[in-house]
Amino acid sequence: MSDGFPDLPQAPPIEGGIRPPKPSYEQFTRQAVFYLPVVRRGELLGYLWAAESNVKAAGFIRSIAARAAGADATSVWGRRLDTFHDRGTPALDAIRGWVGAPEDPVGGAVPPGTRERRVPSLAALHELANPGTPVSSGPLIQDGLYPDGTPVDRSAGWGPLVSVRPPSYATRTATPVLSYPVTRGGTVLGYVWASVSEDAASYLRRARADRDGEIAAGLWEARLADAFGAGVPAADAVRRLRGTPEDPLAGGIAADAQEHQATGLDELDRLARE
Known part of the structure; x- marks a missing residue:
């Protein structure tokens, strides 16, 4: 069954072992992002976000200051976004769909009348939510592109695939x-x-x-x-x-x-x- 978005093939399941994760919105983007605050009883729990033009990238960044409340809200918003993803809803429409919805006792709500704001990157939103904390750079491929802008989709003009390991640490050692x-x-x-x-x-x-x-x-x-x-x-x-x-x-x-x-x-x- 299609998840509404054509994408790279999923890894095959391992018999008797782990299975590929359920399809969902991409959790990383190199694009600018739009975001909405999520609050519960006046306390900021985190931010819903969606990539500016990648219709498949959206998520929830919790506020560490909210402690357990922020962590619990993460699960609620993960399930809610999965529901919109399964319907094939573009990412930005998915987060806008929660503006003014009733406040959930665990997940909180996006206050009525809230308009999304824009930041230049997901890292900037992480800094807004949790100043000074480390941020993951995410996977090599984001928004269907490699870091240098090369598209993963060969039909978009990409030449023959050549795998070259970037400069890095030695891969063998005789030491502890x-x-x-x-x-x-x-x-x-x-x-x-x-x-x-x-x-x-x-x-x-x-x-x-x-x-x-x-x-x-x-x-x-x-x-x-x-x-x-x-x-x-x-x-x-x-x-x-x-x-x-x-x-x-x-x-x-x-x-x-x-x-x-x-x-x-x-x-x-x-x-x-x-």
Whole structure:
């Protein structure tokens, strides 16, 4: 059954294992975004947002200051946006559809008469909601484009596909390594690791995650390449990824994830094969 938006093929389900996530609006965009405040009993819970022209990108950014109330509201708005997505509703129309709706006891409401405002980027909205907190750069492909503006859709004029790994940390080391599990829906997809003493770091998929573990690699390797380009030492780069929000395909690293120390990559390889 179509979800209303033609898109890239979903990863096939793993028999007896994890399944691809339910189709929903894209959670990242490099475009400017329009946003609406969500309040409950006068308290700001967060912001609904939609990409300026990408009809498939929308979401809810919670206010950390609202504590548990903001976290609870996230689930409510996630379900509500999924409902509009399933109907094929363009992203901006989906958030406008909640202006003036009755206040939900958990999710709050967008006050009647509220007009959406515009900020130049999703990062700017994150800063408005939670000043000074780290923001994920998101997946390599957003709005159907690579970071340099190259379209994913070859019919849009893209030439032959050549895979070139961007400059990054060394992918092998003989030294001890630290790592964190990458999870999606409670299932481990792989591990992000770094040498304790050398400039080596990468992503190692978990064998039982199969295709899902492979798909996750692209985003984590891109994040490490960004850190390498910024001159961040490998171990620091990996430690900074702890608390990364869960991506629908690539997963995330829980804020309370425990750092695992291994004598070397061979030990981590054995763990990934279990």
